Amino acid sequence: MMKLYGVIGDPIAHSMSPAMHNDAFSRLGIPAYYHPFHVKPNDLKKAVEGMKAIGVEGFNVTIPHKTAIIPLLDELDPLAEAIGAVNTVVRKNDRWIGYNTDGDGFVRGLKETLGRDLHLDHILIIGAGGAARAIYYTLASEHVRLIDIANRTMEKAARLAEQCPFETKTNVLSISEAEQRMGNYSIVIQTTSIGMSPKTDEMPLSLSLLKKGTFVSDIIYNPLETKFLAEAKKQGAITQNGIKMFVYQGVSAFEKWTGVSPDANRMEKIVLEQLGGYHVNR
Numbered sequence: 001m002m003k004l005y006g007v008i009g010d011p012i013a014h015s016m017s018p019a020m021h022n023d024a025f026s027r028l029g030i031p032a033y034y035h036p037f038h039v040k041p042n043d044l045k046k047a048v049e050g051m052k053a054i055g056v057e058g059f060n061v062t063i064p065h066k067t068a069i070i071p072l073l074d075e076l077d078p079l080a081e082a083i084g085a086v087n088t089v090v091r092k093n094d095r096w097i098g099y100n101t102d103g104d105g106f107v108r109g110l111k112e113t114l115g116r117d118l119h120l121d122h123i124l125i126i127g128a129g130g131a132a133r134a135i136y137y138t139l140a141s142e143h144v145r146l147i148d149i150a151n152r153t154m155e156k157a158a159r160l161a162e163q164c165p166f167e168t169k170t171n172v173l174s175i176s177e178a179e180q181r182m183g184n185y186s187i188v189i190q191t192t193s194i195g196m197s198p199k200t201d202e203m204p205l206s207l208s209l210l211k212k213g214t215f216v217s218d219i220i221y222n223p224l225e226t227k228f229l230a231e232a233k234k235q236g237a238i239t240q241n242g243i244k245m246f247v248y249q250g251v252s253a254f255e256k257w258t259g260v261s262p263d264a265n266r267m268e269k270i271v272l273e274q275l276g277g278y279h280v281n282r
């Protein structure tokens with residue numbers, strides 16, 4: 001029988017996940033279908049119960065439900081618990097188990113591009129919101145030793161560092177301190193919404209002291225190249241946009257549901273087609 005998967009969110013119409021997962025199911029000959037479900041916050045509980053009742057096998061969770069869903073699940077993966085957000089739910093023995101594959105997706109994409117592990121890197125994370133939390137805790141859980149955080153509101157970054165359940169060394173920095181220390185980092189990760197369409201001429205901080213050859217990543221994929229990435233490239237950095245994070249959070253979710261690894265390159269192609277962006281990014 002056809003297995004049913006999906007994504008719940010509000011709004012959900014522009015989700016790229018259905019095209020990505022349905023293509024992978026059909027390529028791998030897995031009889032399954034992935035559907036976008038528009039679920040309003042007030043209906044979240046009913047939706048989670050209803051999906052169990054009708055036999056949904058697993059689903060993704062997106063804005064605004066990633067934290068609100070936690071008390072509605074039967075079990076929580078420890079990393080998702082630390083991050084405080086769930087983007088992937090798996091059905092196991094009729095129980096809903098919540099995971100967070102956002103941070104894992106980012107780190108997998110990063111490792112794939114760099115072709116090495118990250119133990120010896122000195123990383124700067126810009127921002128201290130939900131995305132920063134997922135990436136920071138996942139990096140720390142993988143034993144990256146030096147991860148600094150810079151944020152407009154320093155208290156938020158300090159809280160993130162204090163609450164990290166994994167051992168790592170972190171300096172909490174103001175934006176101007178991070179600008180001054182920019183030359184110390186081998187990897188810089190931009191996690192704020194600054195530079196996202198339509199405000200594409202904004203940048204979270206100056207990169208004037210960036211070292212040539214630094215790896216600079218922006219989790220934004222709309223536009224495919226933010227002003228921040230364009231500036232980093234001008235300074236001789238190796239750059240990466242947010243497409244790989246999106247693709248690999250999907251790869252990890254797919255693996256958790258099916259036990260099979262989908263073709264990440266193919267998924268990336270589907271996502272770029274959805275964005276209509278082949279011409280923008282090389």
Ligand code: ATR
Pocket residue numbers: 126127128129130131132151152153154156191192193194204
């Ligand atoms: P998400 O869950 O997508 O990460 P979030 O939790 O709202 O979003 O976090 C947004 C991040 O972008 C925060 O680090 C925020 O900085 P503050 O903690 O100081 O609010 C940062 N951010 C958003 N807009 C900003 C702006 N105009 N200037 C500086 N930082 C900004």
